[in-house]
Amino acid sequence: MEQLDKLEAHFKRLSHFQHLAAICGWDQATMMPDGGNHARADAMAELALYCHQQMTQPELGDWFADVDEKSRHLSATQKASVAEMKRQWQQASVLPDTLVKAKSLAGAKCEHAWRQQRQDNDWDGFAKNLKEVVALAREEAHIRADQKLCAPYDALLDLYEPGMTAERIDEVFGALKQWLPETIQAVVDKQAQQPVITPKGPFPQAQQKALGEHVMKQLGFSFEYGRLDISTHPFCGGVPTDVRITTRYDEQDFTSALMGVIHETGHARYEQGLPQDLAGLPVGQARSMGVHESQSLFFEMQLARSAPFATLICQQAKQAFNRQDDPAFQVENLHRVLTEVSPGYIRVDADEVTYPAHIMLRYDIERDLISGKMEVDHIPERWDTAMQQYLGLSTAGNYKNGCMQDIHWTDGSFGYFPTYTLGALYAAQLMQAMRQQLDVDGIIASGNLSPIFDWLSQHIWQRASTTSTDNLLKDATGETLNPAHFREYIQGRYL
Known part of the structure; x- marks a missing residue:
């Protein structure tokens, strides 16, 4: 099936970039000199954004719809493959860009401050940042729940x-x-x-x-x-x-x-x-x-x-x-x-x-x-x-x-x-x-x-x-x- 071939080729291509991201992350944790952190963070953020954009390409929805119409012709493994591709696509696509960005910024702020706040036993300072993270997590949970028709935590x-x-x-x-x-x-x-x-x-x-x-x-x-x-x-x-x-x-x-x-x-x-x-x-x-x-x-x-x-x-x-x-x-x-x-x-x-x-x-x-x-x-x-x-x-x-x-x-x-x-x-x-x-x-x-x-x-x-x-x-x-x-x-x- 042409659309299934397109989907699999797309996800395999995406996996190559995810491979590079994984190795960049390993190098950052093991080999990278301290002075490279800022440039590496920028590069990895750019790569992560590219992967997200590839995962949410508009044409994917059309390809999935076409494959679903012809699913009776698929083998059990092919059906499982389509289901997993669709699951990852839906998880990536459901959140608006504004929420994704807000979550990233709030998480980075909370995690960075936490490093020192934990050492200082500073609960009040940590709680202030955590409240923002929790509020955004609740928003994400409700959006995902509406899409999946389930409870927010689920x-x-x-x-x-x-x-x-x-x-x-x-x-x-x-x-x-x-x-x-x-x-x-x-x-x-x-x-x-x-x-x-x-x-x-x-x-x-x-x-x-x-x-x-x-x-x-x-x-x-x-x-x-x-x-x-x-x-x-x-x-x-x-x-x-x-x-x-x-x-x-x-x-x-x-x-x-x-x-x-x-x-x-x-x-x-x-x-x-x-x-x-x-x-x-x-x-x-x-x-x-x-x-x-x-x-x-x-x-x-x-x-x-x-x-x-x-x-x-x-x-x-x-x-x-x-x-x-x-x-x-x-x-x-x-x-x-x-x-x-x-x-x-x-x-x-x-x-x-x-x-x-x-x-x-x-x-x-x-x-x-x-x-x-x-x-x-x-x-x-x-x-x-x-x-x-x-x-x-x-x-x-x-x-x-x-x-x-x-x-x-x-x-x-x-x-x-x-x-x-x-x-x-x-x-x-x-x-x-x-x-x-x-x-x-x-x-x-x-x-x-x-x-x-x-x-x-x-x-x-x-x-x-x-x-x-x-x-x-x-x-x-x-x-x-x-x-x-x-x-x-x-x-x-x-x-």
């Missing part, structure tokens, strides 16, 4: 997790709230009876990088199509044939960088495992932020923090740091280090047991902010109440380690936070299904993890965005999202 959530709704998240998170706080306390009490020897540095950066690259190879990462570098904040970027992983090193704690590298390798393997015949098309991209996070958490939590994998890490770390006789590097102790649970203020430092609590309190707040049930001025009190309820900690007056710690809200990224815990739930469910078919622990112990990756490739990576998240999970596990698997996993590992 319209924002759909940007990150297509098909998910606040009603479903309320149900899933409601189940977590019933057992998680008491489970956290039970785990803390149990671990208090199990002394842990913390590995003592220094652990030279060069040796940590060598260890990380060795583990990446063991996890199937292809250095022919990717690389590992250093940045202030670890991330995985680029494109499937040019994946860029970054980490940061602490010479007193090698486990932090290593687990970060493994986490980002999970993201990278998903990207490298996407179907090549669909490259450049939206249907060939990762299904959602939640599914993407499920892969990174599968690698970091389900695999790397398991007892069998701790044995592999222990052997490799002893050799990397010449710690053959160090009692901290005994397998049982190292596994305790990797699975230590401790309630804390900071989300990004949280262990896998307490992490969902950090996400649930943020979700409750942003859902009610967008719906208008609460205002920005109410955030600190709401945050403190939830922290005490979930983790037994108070953040009263401690804004920098409480409601000002994250960057997400500064640019209006409402709807993003839930995907972190959805990813953890998906990962646990995938592992439960995998264990029914494979001897997972035996495979890990052997050091050859190929059967695990083959399973993920078949059920997740090669499916890309050819189907919904619900169908993806149902085909892989026999059911849609079921939070009971996460509870079984957490209590089985820690209690």
Whole structure:
């Protein structure tokens, strides 16, 4: 079909510019000299504007209309491809240019000021800027909701997790709230009876990088199509044939960088495992932020923090740091280090047991902010109440380690936070299904993890965005999202 060919050619051409934008972003975070920041920002803004203009070309609407009229002639994959192209086109086209510009300016102002305001614990100054961001996010949410015929928060959530709704998240998170706080306390009490020897540095950066690259190879990462570098904040970027992983090193704690590298390798393997015949098309991209996070958490939590994998890490770390006789590097102790649970203020430092609590309190707040049930001025009190309820900690007056710690809200990224815990739930469910078919622990112990990756490739990576998240999970596990698997996993590992 001529119009389908035009659509696919257009989106593939657009993907080339998005590739360049991704690599520019990676370079900005890793290699670019400070003096290049202003010019790079201008160049990236110009490139982003060009990509937006290409995504909203007027003729696209005519092409989609023509293809829809002849959709009965399309294959299942072609129908999925059209649906994904249309979804991205509609998301880009629905907002007026004036709102897009206002959001960009308000977000830039809020994020830039936040850097210093957080250090100064200046809630009043931050709140003033955040109110403008929230007002624009509400406007965006209502515009998107009118177009999709759904609730405003659901319209924002759909940007990150297509098909998910606040009603479903309320149900899933409601189940977590019933057992998680008491489970956290039970785990803390149990671990208090199990002394842990913390590995003592220094652990030279060069040796940590060598260890990380060795583990990446063991996890199937292809250095022919990717690389590992250093940045202030670890991330995985680029494109499937040019994946860029970054980490940061602490010479007193090698486990932090290593687990970060493994986490980002999970993201990278998903990207490298996407179907090549669909490259450049939206249907060939990762299904959602939640599914993407499920892969990174599968690698970091389900695999790397398991007892069998701790044995592999222990052997490799002893050799990397010449710690053959160090009692901290005994397998049982190292596994305790990797699975230590401790309630804390900071989300990004949280262990896998307490992490969902950090996400649930943020979700409750942003859902009610967008719906208008609460205002920005109410955030600190709401945050403190939830922290005490979930983790037994108070953040009263401690804004920098409480409601000002994250960057997400500064640019209006409402709807993003839930995907972190959805990813953890998906990962646990995938592992439960995998264990029914494979001897997972035996495979890990052997050091050859190929059967695990083959399973993920078949059920997740090669499916890309050819189907919904619900169908993806149902085909892989026999059911849609079921939070009971996460509870079984957490209590089985820690209690």
